Amino acid sequence: MRLLYDLGIWLYGIVLHLISPFHPKAKLWTNGRKDILKRISQTVEHGQKHIWFHFASLGEFEQGRSVLEQIKTKFPDEKIILTFFSPSGFEIRKNTNLADYVFYLPEDTSKNAKAFIDIIQPKFVIFTKYEYWYHYFKELKKRDIRLLMISAIFREDQIFFKPYGGFFRSILHHVSYFFAQNMDSVHMLKWINITKAGLAGDTRFDRVVELPNQHKTIPQVEKFCRANKIIVTGSTWKPDEELLKQLANDNPQWKFILAPHEIHKGHIDDIVKLFGDVLLFSQFESYTEEQIQSSKILIVDNIGMLSSLYYYADITYIGGGFGVGIHNTLEAATYGKPIIFGPKYEKYQEAIDLVTLIAGFSISNYEELKQVFDSLQEEQFLKEASESAKKYVQQRAGATQIIMKYLETERLLN
Known part of the structure; x- marks a missing residue:
C-alpha cells in the first residue's frame, strides 16, 4: 500500500503538470512548487x-x-x-x-x-x-x-x-x-x-x-439594498445559479446579491448572460441612481467580502450543495440568518445541526427551493429560524x- 500511495502522489503531480497550460489552478499549483525547497531554505x-x-x-x-x-x-x-x-x-x-x-x-x-x-x-x-x-x-x-x-x-x-x-x-x-x-x-x-x-x-x-461586531459597512451594497428584502447567495456554482434565476423571476419584489465561488471572467459572463439585467460590484460607480434602484441583481465579482455581505441579508443561500458539498454556512448563521443549501451536506456537522434546528434548509430542486423560500417569508417562521441560527453559533x-x-x-x- 505504501508503494501505491507514493505512486498516487507522483501521478497526481504529473497530471497537474500536464494540464497546467490549460487549467489556471493547476498552473498555480505546479508553479508554486517549482524549486520550493530551495526557495524555503533561502x-x-x-x-x-x-x-x-x-x-x-x-x-x-x-x-x-x-x-x-x-x-x-x-x-x-x-x-x-x-x-x-x-x-x-x-x-x-x-x-x-x-x-x-x-x-x-x-x-x-x-x-x-x-x-x-x-x-x-x-x-x-x-x-x-x-x-x-x-x-x-x-x-x-x-x-x-x-x-x-x-x-x-x-x-x-x-x-x-x-x-x-x-x-x-x-x-x-x-x-x-x-x-x-x-x-x-x-x-x-x-x-x-x-x-x-x-x-x-x-x-x-x-x-x-465575532463577525457581527466586526462587519464592514459596504456603501455600494447599502445603496443597492435600501429598504428592499434581500437574499444573499454565497459561493454559488452554475447549478445553484440556475435555481436562483428561477427564484428571482418568481419574486421580483426581492433583490439578490450573488457572490459566486469562481469569479473569473468566464463565470461572471455566464451569470450576466443567465440573469440579464445585473449590476457588477466592480463597476458600481458607473451606474446611475435609476439603474441601481431598478436593478434586482448585484454580482459581487471579488473575493473577501462575503462574510460582511450576510449582514445585509434577510435570507441566505449557500452554494456547492449540488457539487462536492456545501460551502461555509456559519458566516451566515452567526448573523442570525436562515440558510438554504443543496442536498450534499451530510459531511458537514454544522449543516446537519442547522437542519435539525430548523435554521438550515436543504433543497434538491426548484419546487423545494420555492416552498422553503415562501415559508421563510412568513414573519414568525423567519424570526424563529433566525434566532435558532444565531443561538447555535453562540453556544458552540x-x-x-x-x-x-x-x-x-x-x-x-x-
Whole structure:
C-alpha cells in the first residue's frame, strides 16, 4: 500500500503538470512548487524554531485562524510558518500578517518531508480538520515533534475505518493529539485504538462568533439594498445559479446579491448572460441612481467580502450543495440568518445541526427551493429560524481556548 500511495502522489503531480497550460489552478499549483525547497531554505531563518500550521485551503485557514490569532497575540515572539496545499488558500493568504512565512506544501515524499522539516525545525505542528500526509507525519513522529489535529472530524464511511484501511490508520497513529469536533469522532478514533483524542469543538465558531461586531459597512451594497428584502447567495456554482434565476423571476419584489465561488471572467459572463439585467460590484460607480434602484441583481465579482455581505441579508443561500458539498454556512448563521443549501451536506456537522434546528434548509430542486423560500417569508417562521441560527453559533464557541490551554499546559509555547 505504501508503494501505491507514493505512486498516487507522483501521478497526481504529473497530471497537474500536464494540464497546467490549460487549467489556471493547476498552473498555480505546479508553479508554486517549482524549486520550493530551495526557495524555503533561502527564505527561512536557519537555526530558528518555528510553529508550523498547515491548511488544505482557504476554508481550513479560516477554521484555524482563531488559534493563530491567539498565539500571535499572547506569544508575539513565536515564529510561525504556514503551508497550503491548494492555490485558493495560498494565493489569498500568502501575505497574511499572522505568519512570518507562507509557502505551498512540498509534495508528500520521504525526501521532501525530511528536507522541509530540517529547514523549518518545528517546535510543534498543527493541522486543521483533515489532510493526512504519510511521510510528513512519519517524519514528525520519528523526531518526536508534537503533531496536533484541530477541529478533527470523522465519519464511519472513511477509509480509516474500513477492513482494508490499515495503511491509512497507521497515518492517524502518528498524530500526537486530536481535538475533535464531536464525540462521535472521539469514539471512532478509540475504536481503532487511538485514545489521545478529546472533544474541543470546531474552532470556526470562535472565528465567526465575532463577525457581527466586526462587519464592514459596504456603501455600494447599502445603496443597492435600501429598504428592499434581500437574499444573499454565497459561493454559488452554475447549478445553484440556475435555481436562483428561477427564484428571482418568481419574486421580483426581492433583490439578490450573488457572490459566486469562481469569479473569473468566464463565470461572471455566464451569470450576466443567465440573469440579464445585473449590476457588477466592480463597476458600481458607473451606474446611475435609476439603474441601481431598478436593478434586482448585484454580482459581487471579488473575493473577501462575503462574510460582511450576510449582514445585509434577510435570507441566505449557500452554494456547492449540488457539487462536492456545501460551502461555509456559519458566516451566515452567526448573523442570525436562515440558510438554504443543496442536498450534499451530510459531511458537514454544522449543516446537519442547522437542519435539525430548523435554521438550515436543504433543497434538491426548484419546487423545494420555492416552498422553503415562501415559508421563510412568513414573519414568525423567519424570526424563529433566525434566532435558532444565531443561538447555535453562540453556544458552540470555545474550542480555541481548550486548544490554547493544552499548548500552555504542555509548555509548547514560550
